[in-house]
Amino acid sequence: MASIVSLTPQEAEALCASNYPCPPGYRVPTGWMLSVGGVPVPPVPLGVARQMAITNHYYFELTPEQRRNPQWHPDYSPTWDAFFINRRESALARHEEDSPPRSNFNEAGRRLWWRGRTLQSVMAYRGPCLRYPQSQPTRAHRPRFDYRDPDASDDDVGDYDDYSGDVYRARHDYDLITPTFENKFGRL
Numbered sequence: 001m002a003s004i005v006s007l008t009p010q011e012a013e014a015l016c017a018s019n020y021p022c023p024p025g026y027r028v029p030t031g032w033m034l035s036v037g038g039v040p041v042p043p044v045p046l047g048v049a050r051q052m053a054i055t056n057h058y059y060f061e062l063t064p065e066q067r068r069n070p071q072w073h074p075d076y077s078p079t080w081d082a083f084f085i086n087r088r089e090s091a092l093a094r095h096e097e098d099s100p101p102r103s104n105f106n107e108a109g110r111r112l113w114w115r116g117r118t119l120q121s122v123m124a125y126r127g128p129c130l131r132y133p134q135s136q137p138t139r140a141h142r143p144r145f146d147y148r149d150p151d152a153s154d155d156d157v158g159d160y161d162d163y164s165g166d167v168y169r170a171r172h173d174y175d176l177i178t179p180t181f182e183n184k185f186g187r188l
Helices: 009-018 047-061 064-068 077-093 119-124 171-177 181-185
Strands: none
Touching: 047 077
């Protein structure tokens, strides 16, 4: 198994300055991180290194209006904290290649590769191809309450004329068919 070698801070700074990705098998120094493109990104400067970076470099890049603003004074900490954090986050997200950065997930958000998965097991899979599930047609949602007057429309919705004779029978039709109480028991 190949051993992992740590880069020196000077080597990491040289790779960062030249925007060159870290070679495989090398680890960045403590506090450094790799960007999406694999370029080493330095930590947020602290103490004397931070004050030197502000006064010797970044403060001179400000416009005259920004220099007159007390928020951009070299000793005002909240503005410079946000500046260095945003600068580091943008450096970590930087990707300098032609293609977009590779993702570890597919379009559905599932993991493309996981520990223990080998190319041989992927190639040996002989099952059916996976397909997207068929979408079910959506039904129109019927409202729980209908506040309209059922007889107010002209299409006869809710009127007795809408029912056929097989389903609806008038009350007097039932009286003719069913025997009365007196007829059933022979009274009266």
